[in-house]
Amino acid sequence: MSGKTSSFGWLLLLAMLAVFPLLSPGAFAYDLAIRCMINAVIVIGLNLLFGYTGQISLGHAGFVGLGAYMSAILTARFGWSPVFALLAGAFTTALLAFVIARPILALKGHHLAMATLGLGIIITIILNNEMEYTGGSDGMSVPAFSVGYWTLSGDRGWYLLLSVCLVATVIGTLNLVSSPAGRALQAIHGSEIAARVAGIDVTGIKVKIFVLSAVIASVMGSLEAHYLEFITPETAGFGRSITLMTMVVVGGMSSVGGSIVGAVLLTLLPQALTALEGGETIAFGLILVITMIFLPNGLIPTIRDRFARQRP
């Protein structure tokens, strides 16, 4: 990403985050904005793994679910403080991701897709079956997010918290991808052999980025559980995993801006299409197919390349 486009994207993001509350939006608009931001952070994490490093994950919602249910169960059933529950969820997810990363990431292409798909499905099955803790497919309610005696409530509070999460993730990710570690990720995507010969610890870095990506998903899952105050295994479901992947692809692989645009678009689109009454699934699919045919690199990279060609 060239300096000009990235600083333009920056200004746009900050301006939109700042202006939105000034438009005195209703509860519905706030809710949509918050969902968009939660997805955007998860998708940036997934893009690091899939877009930048080229490792597919079809079970990423599993990690979101893991974080969400760890938070839900530890706070609702065991009375933990939400912050500690969130950290415990992140730690558990990190551990799980670390343990399975080596065998899973040794797989390539379709095999990796199958393995991560299986992982996501296993997590969903566990969430559905451990009724005693998770409430099964009926879901469970989750206490509000609180730190000590202070409870986070209201749309504005959540909006602010997630704005901070989003901006921090964007800064961290942009820094990461333009560093030696970030170039190593992209080199693994480009040519694993070239990466190894250049002295890059391919397996080690794949494991690290898988864990990082999973932990981001887990933390956002925890926040989502406290925000919605009710979760079902759908949080971790296969459909969610596919939606997250679609957000990466539509917005743009290897693009932080693309991740945000993809997340916002695919969070809002189903809402916008409800007017079609029953036709929304078809319209949704159609829009995706058309995007992939005409913008195979995703929205943001395609637009960026057009600009770059006009002003060399």
Add this chain to the structure above:
Amino acid sequence: MNAIVAKGLTKRFGGVAAVDDLSFTVPQGAVYAIIGPNGAGKTTVINLLSGLYVPTSGEIALLDRSAAGRSPEELARCGLSRTFQNIQVCMNMDALSNVMIGAHVHLDPGFAAAALRLPRIRKADAELRARAAELMSFVGLSSQIKSRASQMSYGGLKRLEIARALAADPKVLLLDEPAAGLNHTETDAMSDLIAQIAERGVTVVLVEHDMKLVMSVSHRILVLNYGRKLAEGSPADVRADRDVIAAYLGVPA
């Protein structure tokens, strides 16, 4: 000190011995060419030397340290660098970043320091960016410093791979068919480039089919046939060797 010493090097794929009990020594600072007919085992030797293959038996010493069976990552840290016959350029990156990848062993690969953009990371990257641009100019790609790898020509990519390999500041550079697919002018330029790299004090091991390039640039030549050493010596010796002529042209009936 020798750059590379191979002793009894053997690599079998199933029943086939691609490299069979091969011994050779590459003196430091030399341009050392490995030639031979198709299937002679040249690329296998390069893959063994760079750690992509583990030898079935035999020993390799890289700069007096045992190297057989060590991973490419470890060997890169010991000062070994290489290019590929079938180009391995990261097409998802721009040209300059590809070169910067080459210097990975000299940089801090940590995620946390990178995400926080610590000053030392920023400084090292700025210096590297300048050096990578210099290396691109050195290999003759000064006009393409801002290109994306996917926009570059085949000849350009071959040079880009060399710039990437040089970014590691290698002591030993393995070039696998640097002139394959290049036209006459490009091959001559490649020949000059290899000579300039050797002048910098880098030991070059070269696998190549273009005899004009090999004869003009090499100090010593190793001739392989069916995985075995057929001849070794100076370009003049090799050119006059009966076995070599027989292997390349066939024996008169």
